[in-house]
Amino acid sequence: MGAKAGKRVTAADVARSLGLSRATVGFVLNGTTGQRISEATRDRVLAEAARLGYRPHTAAQTLRRGSSKLVLLVLPDWPVEFSIGKCVEEASHALEEAGYSLITQTRHPAGTARPLWELLDPEVVIGFGPFTPEELTAMRGCGITKVIPRPVKSPSPSDPLGLHDGPRLQVEHLRTLGHTRLGFAATADPRLAGLVESRLHVCRKTAESLELPPPVVRSVDDAPDAAGWAVRDWLGANVTGVVAYNDESAARVVRAAVRAGHEVPADLAVIGHDDNPYAALFVPSISSIRIDYAGLGRHLAALALHEATGRSLPADGAGAAAAVVARESTGSSPTGQ
Incomplete structure (x- = not known):
């Protein structure tokens, strides 16, 4: 018995299909330790979840563990040249090593798509340019407090990343x-x-x-x-x-x-x-x-991890x-x- 077409499959659907309690299924799907659940039951739950197309609910998982492990990098509407691609690639690798995933979104002036910070509950949002007051207010409304509004200052008398x-x-x-x-x-x-x-x-x-x-x-x-x-x-x-x-x-x-x-x-x-x-x-x-x-990408990752975990920033600065x-x-x- 599967969920109706177009409906998100939940842990309750898996439990109903197997005739198990929602608590048991929840413990298995969430990897909760310290529960006396047989390996056979775990295998049944995981197999049925895969058959039904169950996917974890990001927001719910975030509430449970206190972290989405997502970093959102908001890019300006620039052509994606070699330099930007290298920076993003290196930032992604550095974050993956720390257990975080990097997602990017490009802001288009005439775009109507909802910003990803409203959909994915990122732990940290980094801008490759300044955010508008309206954007910052919207982020705060979503509960996002770890925001790096301007890692690249342009133009500015100071240039902490060395891009000038x-x-x-x-x-x-x-x-x-x-x-x-x-x-x-x-x-x-x-x-x-x-x-x-x-x-x-x-x-x-x-x-x-x-x-x-x-x-x-x-x-x-x-x-x-x-x-x-x-x-x-x-x-x-x-x-x-x-x-x-x-x-x-x-x-x-x-x-x-x-x-x-x-x-x-x-x-x-x-x-x-x-x-x-x-x-x-x-x-x-x-x-x-x-x-x-590449060094700049690693620095962006370090900024994100500093905001997310309090990890110290590297002593060698931006690296750009x-x-x-x-x-x-x-x-x-x-x-x-």
């Missing part, structure tokens, strides 16, 4: 090579507007600290010959080095420059960001900034160290300045 080091190193690398007039290759993707502005903000502040003029900003998106026009504008403005928002933007600039008959890096040096795998395969290979996104990976796309300024 990348744009700073891009500018410093080009300046060290003699470039005094810089460009900034941006993307016009509205989903990335905040992140682009954050990196551009750091780029401008670093140029100012080095007594360089503000970078000449151009978009290098998919619009017909956008990168080509950007290259012409930069060369016309005596720009010799370009800081690219990411490696894809850098690749667009390098391709446009080479197709226009310019030499990279002799006429225009370019440095990307994130050190995606294809940066080393491009011709000429693209200099980039390597961020320890940034470093220049110099390749063929950067070189000395053609003017020797």
Whole structure:
């Protein structure tokens, strides 16, 4: 005898099907220790539960043991690039080692789906960007008190995760090579507007600290010959080095420059960001900034476990160290300045 179609199978359904008490079935399904239940009865309960399609009720289990062992990572509506994927993968592995499961949800501005914190009762909610006051109020209404609203601050004078080091190193690398007039290759993707502005903000502040003029900003998106026009504008403005928002933007600039008959890096040096795998395969290979996104993922996991269990945070901080990976796309300024 099975449950009606569309109805959630409960422990009571299993007990009714077997002619056993609900308490006995509950003890077996919940793995309650210290009960005198024969192995034969346990096997019967588990077999019937599987046959009927019984699944544990998450909220009920949470009430019983005081922890759902779930961590929810709320992602902004960004393209899932190599860097974000590596970060999430490493966070998931670190949490699994501690007995927790990581679930992710992407927030879409026009989305109507209910947030997962209302459906899954996560123990900790982490935002990869700031939560709105309305979201924080909704979480509190669901009984969620362990919230990390902003593990990545953008833009901000302080940068506890070290993510502002990348744009700073891009500018410093080009300046060290003699470039005094810089460009900034941006993307016009509205989903990335905040992140682009954050990196551009750091780029401008670093140029100012080095007594360089503000970078000449151009978009290098998919619009017909956008990168080509950007290259012409930069060369016309005596720009010799370009800081690219990411490696894809850098690749667009390098391709446009080479197709226009310019030499990279002799006429225009370019440095990307994130050190995606294809940066080393491009011709000429693209200099980039390597961020320890795996370390950042481990740090996010450590933040979650600190909130959930009180575990101490690692002494080495965020682990999102940034470093220049110099390749063929950067070189000395053609003017020797």
